[in-house]
Amino acid sequence: MTPILNRNPEFRFVLSACLVASELFIMSVTNANAVGTGNRLKTIFGHLQQQEISSYVTPHVTSASAGVADTLPFKYTVDNPKLTLEQRQFYEENGFLVIKKLVSPQKLDLYRNRFTAICKKEVIVPGMTIMRDIAIKDSEFVPGEQAVTKIQDFQRDDVLFDYCALPEVVEYVECFTGPDVIAMHTMLINKPPDSGKMTSRHPMHQDLHYFPFRPADRIVCSWTAMQKINRENGCLVVIPGTHKGELLVHEYPKWEGGVNKMYHGIQNYDPSQSRVHLEMEEGDTVFFHPILIHGSGTNRSKGFRKSISCHYASGQAHYIDVKGTEQETIADEIYEIIRRKLGRDVDITFADVWKYKSRPVKGENTLNST
Ligand SMILES: O=C(O)CCC(=O)C(=O)O
Numbered sequence: 001m002t003p004i005l006n007r008n009p010e011f012r013f014v015l016s017a018c019l020v021a022s023e024l025f026i027m028s029v030t031n032a033n034a035v036g037t038g039n040r041l042k043t044i045f046g047h048l049q050q051q052e053i054s055s056y057v058t059p060h061v062t063s064a065s066a067g068v069a070d071t072l073p074f075k076y077t078v079d080n081p082k083l084t085l086e087q088r089q090f091y092e093e094n095g096f097l098v099i100k101k102l103v104s105p106q107k108l109d110l111y112r113n114r115f116t117a118i119c120k121k122e123v124i125v126p127g128m129t130i131m132r133d134i135a136i137k138d139s140e141f142v143p144g145e146q147a148v149t150k151i152q153d154f155q156r157d158d159v160l161f162d163y164c165a166l167p168e169v170v171e172y173v174e175c176f177t178g179p180d181v182i183a184m185h186t187m188l189i190n191k192p193p194d195s196g197k198m199t200s201r202h203p204m205h206q207d208l209h210y211f212p213f214r215p216a217d218r219i220v221c222s223w224t225a226m227q228k229i230n231r232e233n234g235c236l237v238v239i240p241g242t243h244k245g246e247l248l249v250h251e252y253p254k255w256e257g258g259v260n261k262m263y264h265g266i267q268n269y270d271p272s273q274s275r276v277h278l279e280m281e282e283g284d285t286v287f288f289h290p291i292l293i294h295g296s297g298t299n300r301s302k303g304f305r306k307s308i309s310c311h312y313a314s315g316q317a318h319y320i321d322v323k324g325t326e327q328e329t330i331a332d333e334i335y336e337i338i339r340r341k342l343g344r345d346v347d348i349t350f351a352d353v354w355k356y357k358s359r360p361v362k363g364e365n366t367l368n369s370t
């Protein structure tokens with residue numbers, strides 16, 4: 001990792017003040033006009049309130065089936081009566097688990113409406129990032145949500161954060177993280193109909209690449225289909241069992257049509273490994289391990305394909321220094337975005353960024369109190 005910009009005590013103060021003042025930001029979320037008003041802290045952070053990122057593109061897929069194996073002792077799950085033995089063994093062996101119809105259509109309507117309001121700029125969410133596909137960015141005029149391929153970091157929006165705190169979801173999350181749960185990373189993905197350049201694909205990757213906290217086995221993603229999602233509109237694709245491997249080297253794929261910003265992919269995974277296409281109905285939810293190799297396909301339909309997700313970690317997790325590791329590239333890219341947004345160098349660590357982003361869901365949180 002590049003020695004983080006200049007040592008700037010001012011920003012450190014601002015960032016830690018924001019952590020302490022996170023309640024204030026959470027309250028201000030419901031009042032769009034509250035953003036950017038008042039004191040110096042808000043003024044400085046205003047630059048990071050909501051970022052817009054334009055992108056460039058792409059991945060692929062095939063199919064296979066995942067098996068259930070008898071795996072003892074358990075490593076990837078914790079003791080919790082919520083999972084049946086069969087479910088537990090399936091996750092241990094494959095690194096993912098689909099629960100049908102977990103989130104109600106009513107809840108998904110609320111999130112869809114909120115997403116529309118955010119895209120129309122009726123609501124501004126502190127800390128949130130809005131991402132656009134290059135195919136959309138280059139269009140002369142694209143209204144509202146059709147311009148947005150993904151929103152990230154909505155932890156400070158109480159309407160969307162409701163998803164992360166849903167008891168029906170968190171009850172499963174605890175089977176992987178344990179009882180202390182922190183929402184670390186949130187996304188609502190609005191995969192656009194592909195422009196023909198295959199920019200809607202997401203390269204095969206491991207989410208741990210983005211995370212400077214461990215242990216990996218106490219991190220889990222909850223990903224919910226907000227509509228019917230199949231191969232046509234670009235469902236998730238996973239390689240069962242790859243969660244048992246290591247974090248591999250990620251970089252931008254060298255695709256002809258370009259690659260979406262921060263869509264790093266694994267260049268050297270074994271292409272003969274069987275892939276599973278996760279076709280899901282509205283409300284179906286997949287829980288998966290951060291080392292599981294996955295991606296999503298081209299959206300060949302005419303509509304936008306929506307999913308909502310949250311990555312959770314144990315409140316007992318710890319941050320790591322990614323300097324000198326394969327994660328240094330993504331850390332540098334994130335510093336660069338912050339530097340550009342603020343228009344100057346700042347003194348923060350990669351862990352500081354995550355401390356600011358994350359929001360506790362339940363139990364104790366020693367991760368962010370140290
Ligand atoms: O296309 C999707 O919904 C999956 C995206 C994904 O895996 C990610 O953003 O990490």
Ligand SMILES: [Fe+2]
Pocket residue numbers: 205206207294
């Ligand atoms: Fe992912």
